[in-house]
Amino acid sequence: MGFLEDSCIILISQVGFFVGGWVFFVKKLFRDYEVHHALVQLLFSATFSLSCTLFELIIFEIVGFLDQSTRYFQWHFVLYLILFMTIVLVPFYIGYFIVRSISFVRDRWVRPLTIIVWLAFSYFFWRLGDPFPLLSPSKGLFSIEQAISRVGVIGVTIMAVLSGFGAVNYPYTSMAYFMRKVQDSDVQSLERKLLQTMDMILAKKKRIALASKRPAVAPGTTGGASGLWGLFRSSVSAPTENVRQLQSEARGLEELSRQLFLELHSMRNMQERVEWAKTWQGKYFNLLGYFFSLYCTWKIFISTINIVFDRVGKKDPVTRGLEIAVHWLGLDVDVAFWSQHVSFLLVGCIVVTSIRGLLLTLTKFFYAISSSKSSNVIVLLLAQIMGMYFVSSVLLMRMNMPAEYRTIITQVLGDLQFNFYHRWFDVIFLVSALSSICFLYFAHKQVATDDADATFHAN
Amino acid sequence: MASIDKVRVIVVGDSGVGKTSLVHLISQGKPLEGSPSWTVGCSVEVKLHEFREGTPSQKSYFVELWDIGGSSSHRNARSVFYNPTHGIILVHDLSNRKSQQNLSKWLAEVLNKDSATSSRSIAVDQYDPEQFVGSTQIPILVIGTKLDLVEKLRANSRRTSAIAEECGADEIFVDCQQMRALAAGSSSAIKLARFFDKVIERKYQTREARDRVSPFTVDSRRSRPFKSYHND
Numbered sequence: 031m032g033f034l035e036d037s038c039i040i041l042i043s044q045v046g047f048f049v050g051g052w053v054f055f056v057k058k059l060f061r062d063y064e065v066h067h068a069l070v071q072l073l074f075s076a077t078f079s080l081s082c083t084l085f086e087l088i089i090f091e092i093v094g095f096l097d098q099s100t101r102y103f104q105w106h107f108v109l110y111l112i113l114f115m116t117i118v119l120v121p122f123y124i125g126y127f128i129v130r131s132i133s134f135v136r137d138r139w140v141r142p143l144t145i146i147v148w149l150a151f152s153y154f155f156w157r158l159g160d161p162f163p164l165l166s167p168s169k170g171l172f173s174i175e176q177a178i179s180r181v182g183v184i185g186v187t188i189m190a191v192l193s194g195f196g197a198v199n200y201p202y203t204s205m206a207y208f209m210r211k212v213q214d215s216d217v218q219s220l221e222r223k224l225l226q227t228m229d230m231i232l233a234k235k236k237r238i239a240l241a242s243k244r245p246a247v248a249p250g251t252t253g254g255a256s257g258l259w260g261l262f263r264s265s266v267s268a269p270t271e272n273v274r275q276l277q278s279e280a281r282g283l284e285e286l287s288r289q290l291f292l293e294l295h296s297m298r299n300m301q302e303r304v305e306w307a308k309t310w311q312g313k314y315f316n317l318l319g320y321f322f323s324l325y326c327t328w329k330i331f332i333s334t335i336n337i338v339f340d341r342v343g344k345k346d347p348v349t350r351g352l353e354i355a356v357h358w359l360g361l362d363v364d365v366a367f368w369s370q371h372v373s374f375l376l377v378g379c380i381v382v383t384s385i386r387g388l389l390l391t392l393t394k395f396f397y398a399i400s401s402s403k404s405s406n407v408i409v410l411l412l413a414q415i416m417g418m419y420f421v422s423s424v425l426l427m428r429m430n431m432p433a434e435y436r437t438i439i440t441q442v443l444g445d446l447q448f449n450f451y452h453r454w455f456d457v458i459f460l461v462s463a464l465s466s467i468c469f470l471y472f473a474h475k476q477v478a479t480d481d482a483d484a485t486f487h488a489n
Numbered sequence: 490m491a492s493i494d495k496v497r498v499i500v501v502g503d504s505g506v507g508k509t510s511l512v513h514l515i516s517q518g519k520p521l522e523g524s525p526s527w528t529v530g531c532s533v534e535v536k537l538h539e540f541r542e543g544t545p546s547q548k549s550y551f552v553e554l555w556d557i558g559g560s561s562s563h564r565n566a567r568s569v570f571y572n573p574t575h576g577i578i579l580v581h582d583l584s585n586r587k588s589q590q591n592l593s594k595w596l597a598e599v600l601n602k603d604s605a606t607s608s609r610s611i612a613v614d615q616y617d618p619e620q621f622v623g624s625t626q627i628p629i630l631v632i633g634t635k636l637d638l639v640e641k642l643r644a645n646s647r648r649t650s651a652i653a654e655e656c657g658a659d660e661i662f663v664d665c666q667q668m669r670a671l672a673a674g675s676s677s678a679i680k681l682a683r684f685f686d687k688v689i690e691r692k693y694q695t696r697e698a699r700d701r702v703s704p705f706t707v708d709s710r711r712s713r714p715f716k717s718y719h720n721d
Contacts, residue, residue: 060587061587062587062588062591063585063587066584221569225569228531232535232553235533235534235535236493236535239516239535239536239537239551240537284532287531288530291529291563291566292529292530294566294569295563295565298566302565397561397562398562401504402505402582402585403505
């Protein structure tokens with residue numbers, strides 16, 4: 031097929047991805063907010079569409095769909111575009127929205143300040159490459175390798191941190207071993223205690239309200255109520271100090287009510303988890319959790335070995351698996367044929383799970399920290415992270431493909447030190463997994479003691 | 490203090506619409522300094538309200554305003570605050586239309602509190618606010634905040650929200666950072682006072698029926714052609 035038809039096919043798929051990103055944005059991400067700037071939506075969907083096109087090109091490479099030269103051209107085109115977005119366009123608009131939300135900046139200064147912010151960003155982005163042995167020094171200043179190498183560092187760091195934390199967190203949340211049984215009576219007594227605290231706060235606030243109203247009461251008002259005021263006037267001697275003391279007591283009680291509420295919330299969460307663990311889905315995830323914890327331990331072990339012995343795997347899992355099948359198991363397989371199909375399946379699985387996983391993580395993150403003022407900035411930050419993440423996953427995916435398919439990535443991305451990125455991934459993965467284990471261990475112990483306290487106080 | 494009766498009004502709405510600022514403005518009469526952090530759980534304020542001010546049957550009541558934090562992750566724990574309640578104030582952000590659309594979900598959550606002992610979410614699209622008007626008769630008030638932001642964005646900002654029309658509730662628009670937003674005598678303050686009076690009447694209905702001298706003009710501004718009032 032000719033160049034034009036191939037490009038049309040890719041363009042149509044890009045439009046499809048763009049629409050997908052748009053729908054995700056409206057239905058999931060900006061669920062509770064009204065969109066005031068369509069530009070934010072546009073940037074997010076465009077980044078998503080370009081990233082998905084990258085993956086699509088890899089899959090086309092494996093399957094052999096479309097012309098070789100078209101694919102090559104498209105690779106360069108999409109790569110340049112996505113680098114332009116993550117280094118120039120999205121950071122510029124992040125700076126723009128941040129500067130706009132600072133209240134004491136006048137309108138005239140917004141654009142110049144944004145340009146200054148962007149220049150500072152690009153300077154630090156450039157300096158990012160200094161401490162790492164990223165590429166051979168023969169490359170020019172504005173070549174694609176310079177940009178990709180730095181984007182790769184950031185993206186690989188994010189990938190490794192998320193993988194490390196996810197690998198540890200998944201068994202923790204899905205395995206029944208870590209769940210604690212919470213009695214209904216405990217929950218009810220905690221609720222009672224919370225409502226009692228609220229009543230105490232209300233009593234104090236009522237006294238404050240009466241105390242502060244008293245000086246303003248004119249003698250001629252409300253004949254029926256003045257007897258009431260007279261009662262109070264005589265009972266309390268020093269109004270102002272009383273108010274201050276009442277206010278500080280009320281503040282202390284409010285703090286207590288917040289603690290009780292958070293304990294109640296975690297108890298309810300634990301109840302829900304126990305309920306969910308009884309369902310079929312829960313049992314299935316529990317089983318998976320055991321396998322996953324084994325996989326996680328093995329991965330930590332392998333990363334340590336890789337780092338200590340400075341070992342980089344040369345063979346990808348597909349070729350190795352087929353070799354094992356042929357030599358050791360004695361199966362008579364057509365290596366070339368199966369190699370293509372198995373790598374297609376493997377890469378397809380990796381692509382789908384990494385896209386889905388990242389979108390879910392981004393959504394959770396967005397719900398947790400966004401507010402109506404900061405929603406635009408946070409969404410653009412997430413778009414930036416998404417762009418860098420997907421570019422780096424293309425980089426790392428090179429390791430999972432047989433040699434004949436690696437060439438396109440090596441050709442397009444240029445002369446990067448790929449081994450460095452794998453080593454860097456292992457290091458950060460190890461650090462992230464170990465610190466998540468420590469963090470979850472302490473959090474688990476803390477919640478266990480809190481629950482014991484709450485049960486003790488409630489009874 | 491034991492002789493002043495109280496009523497309970499809960500204030501609900503999405504996270505970040507301005508419930509804490511609003512409650513502070515209503516109860517203290519002056520705007521909240523600085524910007525408050527997200528409400529965890531529930532914060533309470535009281536307002537000493539004069540029921541039927543200016544008539545011989547004037548009486549003081551405590552209106553307890555329960556400002557319930559709106560973050561979606563705390564949904565399973567905050568149902569403890571919903572029962573019992575005598576009035577509901579629904580708050581939405583005028584610069585964010587989604588917060589207004591979510592109000593029907595909030596109303597459903599509050600009114601379905603009894604069936605929500607399991608923590609699964611209710612099918613809110615099956616809930617019809619118009620049914621509510623006939624059944625429970627808890628008075629509702631709808632308040633739109635951040636009026637200052639909307640007047641910058643678009644001129645046509647004062648259309649009544651759908652939920653207010655469906656429940657037959659009053660609606661007021663405020664800018665919670667202005668002290669004069671709820672100044673005595675302004676239409677917003679009158680509607681608020683009317684709402685509190687209605688809440689108190691519902692709770693102490695039997696007692697007040699004995700004391701009623703003339704029907705207070707609760708429904709005079711509402712277009713209800715079949716209801717007329719006479720001075721008997």
